[in-house]
Each structure stands twice: as structure tokens, then as C-alpha cells.
Amino acid sequence: MIRDNLDTIRKQLPPGVQLVAVSKFHPLEAIREAYAAGQRVFAESRPQELAAKAAELAAAGDCPEIEWHFIGHLQTNKLKLVLPYVSLVQSVDSLHLLKAVNDWGRAAGKRIPVLLELHIAAEESKQGFFEEDALEVLFRAEEYGNVVFRGLMGMATLSEDRDVVSADFGRIRAFFDYLRSLFPEYGDFDQLSIGMSDDFPVALQHGSTMVRIGTAIFGPREY
Numbered sequence: 001m002i003r004d005n006l007d008t009i010r011k012q013l014p015p016g017v018q019l020v021a022v023s024k025f026h027p028l029e030a031i032r033e034a035y036a037a038g039q040r041v042f043a044e045s046r047p048q049e050l051a052a053k054a055a056e057l058a059a060a061g062d063c064p065e066i067e068w069h070f071i072g073h074l075q076t077n078k079l080k081l082v083l084p085y086v087s088l089v090q091s092v093d094s095l096h097l098l099k100a101v102n103d104w105g106r107a108a109g110k111r112i113p114v115l116l117e118l119h120i121a122a123e124e125s126k127q128g129f130f131e132e133d134a135l136e137v138l139f140r141a142e143e144y145g146n147v148v149f150r151g152l153m154g155m156a157t158l159s160e161d162r163d164v165v166s167a168d169f170g171r172i173r174a175f176f177d178y179l180r181s182l183f184p185e186y187g188d189f190d191q192l193s194i195g196m197s198d199d200f201p202v203a204l205q206h207g208s209t210m211v212r213i214g215t216a217i218f219g220p221r222e223y
């Protein structure tokens with residue numbers, strides 16, 4: 001079933017769009033099944049859960065090519081659970097967190113790839129940068145020498161109304177294009193992570209380069 005779901009989704013993705021399988025709340029067995037079906041990039045939203053899953057798979061020698069992204073709200077005291085395992089932190093949603101990630105990277109002698117999470121939804125999420133603050137960060141990018149800015153992440157308003165969702169994605173896409181034109185020297189700033197199970201077709205219309213899909217691959221989550 002997971003294999004079939006992956007096939008169905010992959011058929012809808014244009015070349016170059018990365019599928020990130022959101023495995024939060026699903027057991028390792030589900031991850032192994034998706035991996036066996038060719039999926040390599042997975043994402044989690046809770047630090048402990050990510051660390052436990054990544055450590056267990058690594059210890060078992062399973063899924064050697066697996067890659068992890070973090071997509072949840074990250075408190076600075078949890079960085080050590082997350083940063084050793086991930087190839088991308090998609091959810092850098094505040095200056096405070098950005099500075100802490102940069103400090104961690106400096107101490108570890110690494111550069112940590114990140115996306116800036118933008119506040120685009122009408123109401124529910126209070127997380128994320130406003131455009132002017134994200135702009136300010138990029139103007140001062142050289143202050144964050146241990147971070148690699150790879151692009152933007154955003155979640156649309158939870159709405160059945162396609163026009164609302166489309167407007168949210170349209171705004172983040174326009175801002176993404178604006179940043180790319182303003183900072184052509186940041187060649188790595190090329191990822192726009194928009195689109196989840198219910199809205200990824202709309203996100204693709206707005207130039208998503210990365211979709212984060214859980215339910216449509218693994219089924220409903222049991223919280």
C-alpha cells in the first residue's frame with residue numbers, strides 16, 4: 001500500500017521536485033517499507049522521535065542511504081537531538097533559533113543547511129518569519145557562516161478553499177523569486193518547500209521544488 005501510494009504521488013511530480021516522506025507518528029516498519037519502495041528522504045517534526053528513529057535505523061544498519069529533514073518547531077535546547085542526524089532543517093522559524101543553529105554548527109565545525117519558515121497562513125500557525133524579517137536575515141547572511149540558506153518553507157492556511165491556499169502559495173512563490181533576484185550570489189538558495197498531502201497539486205502549480213507528504217503515503221496518523 002505504501003508502495004502504491006508512493007507510485008501514485010511520484011507520477012504527479014514534475015522532474016526535479018523532491019518528495020519528502022513525512023513519517024511522524026508512524027512506526028519504523030512504515031519507514032522501512034517506504035525505503036524498500038525507493039524513498040530516501042524522510043521528515044519528522046518532533047526531536048525525540050527523530051533521534052530515536054534515526055539512531056535505531058543506524059544501529060540496525062537498515063536504510064543506509066536514508067536522509068532526514070526536520071520540519072517541526074525546534075526549541076534550542078533540543079538542537080543536539082536533531083542536528084547530528086539531519087541534512088536539512090526546514091523549519092527555522094525565528095532569529096533566536098537561527099542563531100542557535102549557527103552556534104551549534106560553529107562548535108561542530110559544520111555548515112547546517114536550512115530553510116527559513118515563512119509565516120504565510122492567515123491565522124493558525126504563529127510560527128515563522130514575516131517577509132521583512134526574512135529579508136533582514138538574508139541581508140546579514142554573512143553573520144551566519146555556519147548555516148547554508150537553501151530556501152523557504154511554508155504552510156498554507158488550512159482551508160478547503162483552493163483560492164485561499166493558492167493565494168498563500170502564490171505569495172511565498174513571489175517572495176522566493178524576489179529573494180533570488182535580490183541575492184543572485186546565493187546560488188544555493190534554490191528550494192521552495194510547499195505542499196502537503198491535501199494541497200501539493202496547488203503547490204506544484206506555484207513552483208514547489210519540495211513537497212512534504214505524510215498522510216497520502218502512510219495513511220492517517222494516530223496521535
Ligand SMILES: *Cc1c(COP(=O)(O)O)cnc(C)c1O
Nearest residue numbers: 022045071196197212213214215
Ligand atoms: C505533518 C506535516 C506535513 C505532512 O502533512 P500531511 O498532511 O500528512 O501530508 C508536512 N509539513 C509539515 C510541516 C508537517 O508538520
